[in-house]
Amino acid sequence: MAETKRERVPDYPEMVKYLTDTFPEVSGKELYEDLFPNNEKAGEHKKNHNYEKPNAVYLYSTPDGRMHRRIMLKDTWAEDYDTFVKGNPMTLCSGLTFRGRTNQMAHAQRMHALIIDLDSVGLREIKNFFHRCDHIKPGEFGSFPHPTYIVASGGGVHIYYVFKEPIDLYPNIKLQAKQLKYNLIYKIWDYKMTTREKDTQYQGIAQGYRMPGSVNSKYGTVIRAFRTGPRVEIEYLNKYVDEKNRVDLLKPFRPTQKSLEQAKHDYPEWYQRRIVNKQKPDHWHIKKDLYNWWIRQVGRVIGGHRYFYFMILAIYASKCDVPFDTLKEDMIKLLPRIQEIEHEGDPFTMQDVKSALEAYDKGFFCFTIDDIEHITAIRIERNRRNGRPQNIHLMGARALQDIKHKVEGTNWRQGNGRKRKCEVVYTYRQEHPEAKKVDCIRDLKLSKPTVYRWWNYVPEPEPGQE
Structure with a gap:
């Protein structure tokens, strides 16, 4: 599907002029030489069969519309930049370096820069x-x-925090860096102050961004880069996020709650299978109901989260053993509905579908519910059954509720349990009629998507109150 030019923020050119008048402009070639100074040379890379040294990996499009990966090598970068990046209508690169030839998160080894996308900036x-x-x-x-x-990305800006020394991406550091980035995005993405886009868009640390020197064909503009400040250290970024979201480089791995001797005593079957026999862990198999349920959530997708809805669909397809061809067919059927969603950013194309299909991978089995809620802005209700089957759990719950009703003479359905978020937001608005959405987010400590979703909610009247 061909991309078409579209409207952008009216004073975007004035924003670019402000950057031009205030900061020195650098070429894309110079930016990535500064970002990744330790890329291998072509000869070294050919000899390095074990991929001991990480390199930057970028994507570029060819005239047939297909995307290709290419390793950024030190001695060929100047020529490659002119050939594959400069003037290209679609190029992507993250702030990470990877082992091998693919830019998959499992192969990410170092983070050279933390990059944030901010849309609709004038x-x-x-x-x-x-x-x-x-x-x-x-x-x-x-x-x-x-x-x-x-x-300057064509409709907004990409914000680069380049580290003085690249950060080694140990397993727990990846998780901490993701939380730090989410928290920074939450703070920086301030509607009507730093952006004209209402819906906050969260991105992972391996997200790729349009490369300076390439062209944003949606707006017909060249991507331009400006040096705005010095390199930073992770401690500097830590000062700007909540304490629970800071990165602790001294904790590269999650601490275990049990010693190996305790695990041997408490879980003898696991110990025999994983430690003695060295068997790889088996993945659980989930009913297709989860996959079908997520398809039905398409009506809850909002602008800025379209790609991630498809990405999670691919993850659920993998978890539920849905064949790849079935997943692809379902995505193509859903594509027209996704394209109808209002969004001030890029139009959603078949190329985005192909990119989302890459998440059909067993490596994403441990993608958490919190992660899914963050990147899709779709609330997922939790089931708490304490290990019991649903029918047994519900029988017990109803029995307790009936006993409470008989003993206390009260209706357990009235006034019990945690209030739904829609009711919390509605009550707040009744008590604070002059409050704005930002006040509600701050005072109730709710997420932006939740407040925006329920801001105009009005409860149904009780019987007899119509």
Whole structure:
């Protein structure tokens, strides 16, 4: 499907002029030489069969619309940049380096930069952003860390925090870095202050971004980069996020709750299978109901989360043993509905579908519910059965409720349990009629998607109150 030019923020050119007048511009070739100074040379890479040294990996499109991966090698980069990146209508690169030839998260070895995408940015928004970087102290409300680079992406900006020394991505560091990035996005993505896009868009640390020097064909503009500040350390970014979301480089692995001797005593079958026999863990098999349920959630998808809805569909297909061809057919059937969703960013194309299909991988089996909620903005209700089957769990719950009703003479359905988020937001609005959405988010500590979803909610009247 061919991309068409579309409207963008009216004063976007003025925003770019502000960056041009304020900061030195750098080429894409220079930016990535600064970002990845330790890429291997072509000869070294051919000799390195064990992929001991990581390299940057980028994607570029060819005239037939297909995307190809290519390793960024030090001695061929200048020529490759002119051949594959400069003027290309679609190129993508993250801030990570990888072992081998693919940019999969499982192969990510070092994080050279943390990059954040901020959509719908004009002159007022970029000025607000830098004012809050430079004039609000870390830890104070509304403060942001100052970036190393700003890239004008065609409709918004990409914010680059380049580290003085690349961070080794041990398993627990990957998780911590993801949480830090989510928290930074939450703070930086401030509707009507730093962006004109309502819906916050969360991205993982391996997300690829359009490369400076390439062309954003949706707007007909060249991607441009500006050096805005020095390199940073992770401790600097830690100052701007909540304590629970900070990265602790001294904790590369999650601490275990049991010693191996305790596990041998408590879980003898597991110990025999995994430690003595060295068997690989088996993945559980899930009914297709989960996959079908997620398909039905298409009506809850909002702009900025379309790709991630398809990505999670691919993960659930893998978990539920749904054949790849069936998954692809279902995505193509869903594509028209996804394309109808209002969004001020890029149009959703078949290329996005192909990209989402790459998540059909057993490596994503442990993708958590919290992660899914963050990137899709779709709330998933939890089932708490304490290990019992659903029918047994419900029988016990109803029996307890009936006993409580008989003993206390009260209706257990009235006024019990945690209030639904829609009711919480509605009650807040009744008590604070002059409050804005940002006040509700701050006071109730709810997520932006939740508040925006239920802001205009009005409960159904009780019988006799119509």
